[in-house]
Amino acid sequence: xxxxxxxxxxxxxxxxxxxxxxxxxxxxxxxxxxxxxxxxxxxxxxxxxxxxxxxxxxxxxxxxxxxxxxxxxxxxxxxxxxxxxxxxxxxxxxxxx
Numbered sequence: 816x817x818x819x820x821x822x823x824x825x826x827x828x829x830x831x832x833x834x835x836x837x838x839x840x841x842x843x844x845x846x847x848x849x850x851x852x853x854x855x856x857x858x859x860x861x862x863x864x865x866x867x868x869x870x871x872x873x874x875x876x877x878x879x880x881x882x883x884x885x886x887x888x889x890x891x892x893x894x895x896x897x898x899x900x901x902x903x904x905x906x907x908x909x910x911x912x
Contacts, residue, residue: 818869825865828875830856 833841833856842849855861868875876882 818866821869821874822862822866825868825873825875826862828877829861829865832875832877 833852838852838856839849842852845852865875
């Protein structure tokens with residue numbers, strides 16, 4: 816069930832990117848016909864590829880996204896909570912003696 820959810824998310828990400836770029840442009844970039852791209856999208860190849868990625872523990876994300884280890888993010892969250900609990904300095908620090 817979890818893999819099915821992940822596969823669906825992978826497929827949705829691929830379809831969203833494809834809609835943004837366009838089938839004709841993708842076909843041109845790949846050096847194939849637009850009908851091949853269309854067939855792969857509609858005859859289940861895309862869904863199977865998305866499922867394969869999910870079973871491999873991979874996910875589809877945009878190129879600009881950055882992935883971080885959940886443990887690292889948890890450490891940042893803990894440090895942020897500590898920082899938020901610190902009182903704000905209402906006066907400026909004086910450096911002169």
